[in-house]
Amino acid sequence: MEIKAKSFAGTLESSDVFVEVSPNSGRKINLESVVLAQFGDDITRVVNEVLDSFKVDNIAITLKDRGALECTIRARVETAIRRQEGK
Amino acid sequence: MLRSLLFLPGNNPNLIMNGGILGADGIIFDLEDAVAPDEKDGARILVRNAMKALDYGSVNIIVRINSIDDNGYWKADLDEVIPLKPYMIMPTKVSDAGYIKQISAYIDEVEKRNNMKVGSTKLIPLLETAIGIENAYNIATSDARIEAMFIGAEDLTADLQCERTKAGNEIFYARARIVSAARAAGVEVIDTPFTDVNDDEGIVIDAKYAKSLGFSGKASISPRHVNAINTVFSPTQDEVDYAYEVLEAIEQAKAQGKGAISLYGKMIDAPIVMRAERVIASAKAIGIAK
Numbered sequence: 430m431e432i433k434a435k436s437f438a439g440t441l442e443s444s445d446v447f448v449e450v451s452p453n454s455g456r457k458i459n460l461e462s463v464v465l466a467q468f469g470d471d472i473t474r475v476v477n478e479v480l481d482s483f484k485v486d487n488i489a490i491t492l493k494d495r496g497a498l499e500c501t502i503r504a505r506v507e508t509a510i511r512r513q514e515g516k
Numbered sequence: 517m518l519r520s521l522l523f524l525p526g527n528n529p530n531l532i533m534n535g536g537i538l539g540a541d542g543i544i545f546d547l548e549d550a551v552a553p554d555e556k557d558g559a560r561i562l563v564r565n566a567m568k569a570l571d572y573g574s575v576n577i578i579v580r581i582n583s584i585d586d587n588g589y590w591k592a593d594l595d596e597v598i599p600l601k602p603y604m605i606m607p608t609k610v611s612d613a614g615y616i617k618q619i620s621a622y623i624d625e626v627e628k629r630n631n632m633k634v635g636s637t638k639l640i641p642l643l644e645t646a647i648g649i650e651n652a653y654n655i656a657t658s659d660a661r662i663e664a665m666f667i668g669a670e671d672l673t674a675d676l677q678c679e680r681t682k683a684g685n686e687i688f689y690a691r692a693r694i695v696s697a698a699r700a701a702g703v704e705v706i707d708t709p710f711t712d713v714n715d716d717e718g719i720v721i722d723a724k725y726a727k728s729l730g731f732s733g734k735a736s737i738s739p740r741h742v743n744a745i746n747t748v749f750s751p752t753q754d755e756v757d758y759a760y761e762v763l764e765a766i767e768q769a770k771a772q773g774k775g776a777i778s779l780y781g782k783m784i785d786a787p788i789v790m791r792a793e794r795v796i797a798s799a800k801a802i803g804i805a806k
Contacts, residue, residue, distance in 0.1 A: 439558070497529060499569065500562075501529040501533070501562065501565070505558070507561050
């Protein structure tokens with residue numbers, strides 16, 4: 430899938446993650462998390478898995494994590510990707 | 517067993533992740549009123565991912581979908597959650613049997629598309645309009661998917677053009693009508709939430725009243741009310757003990773060839789035996805009887 434527009438998903442509330450995606454050359458992941466030291470690698474792996482599942486190679490994605498579970502991260506990344514499709 | 521059903525906003529990860537430990541027999545992921553229109557997509561994707569990943573144990577998962585009058589959201593809701601096999605789907609603002617048939621036909625399509633057994637997804641229609649209440653029996657018998665009925669008093673009282681009160685006199689007719697319709701159709705029936713989340717006495721009074729009318733259980737919008745609802749809709753130890761005595765008395769009567777028997781001076785007949793059997797079944801379901 431080609432990322433053609435900027436879009437957002439999620440919130441900055443506890444247990445959620447705010448996700449912003451925009452067009453880019455290559456895959457660039459910018460992660461801010463309250464648990465970056467403990468789970469940063471795991472969160473990045475999950476983001477990459479979702480991007481792989483949608484065949485997204487060119488994207489700038491920023492995540493502001495507030496302690497979201499893996500299923501929430503998957504949901505918010507997917508939502509942000511699918512939202513930009515309609516723009 | 518559905519003594520308590522707890523509503524959880526479908527776009528709130530913090531509540532959704534804790535849904536299994538809040539004490540309710542069932543949780544309702546709400547994709548309708550609790551979710552803003554521009555977050556409908558995010559909510560249904562979040563609920564689908566949560567249902568796929570999280571272990572809710574024995575808690576029954578129900579998903580409240582959007583009305584068929586709302587922009588086609590309801591089809592997208594069903595597309596996302598049906599493959600995860602929720603315990604029941606709650607259609608909203610159900611007005612007549614045709615409404616249920618329309619939803620059931622689309623669920624047929626989704627089940628086929630996902631190689632599921634057609635008819636395996638069950639329904640708990642939400643009746644929250646005057647016309648829905650008037651059509652309660654036709655709705656309850658409209659489709660084999662229907663396992664329970666649910667009354668929503670907030671929208672209903674708006675439709676009835678009356679004030680929603682704690683006493684609930686304004687919804688007495690609607691409550692009685694939906695209970696009668698559900699029991700006639702052989703399905704369970706769930707009462708509307710008590711919306712003052714800080715009134716710990718009021719919830720007990722309201723739940724007891726609902727039980728006295730014949731409701732199987734009651735919904736809640738707050739985890740704070742769940743324990744009170746569970747307590748009210750659970751048989752007491754005295755009720756369980758009496759139920760066992762009734763069944764024992766009946767067995768003795770049969771053994772002695774007696775056609776009729778009394779217990780504590782009261783005639784034991786078929787309705788009392790049926791009630792005793794229901795009490796014991798409920799007690800077993802919640803683990804307070806063997």
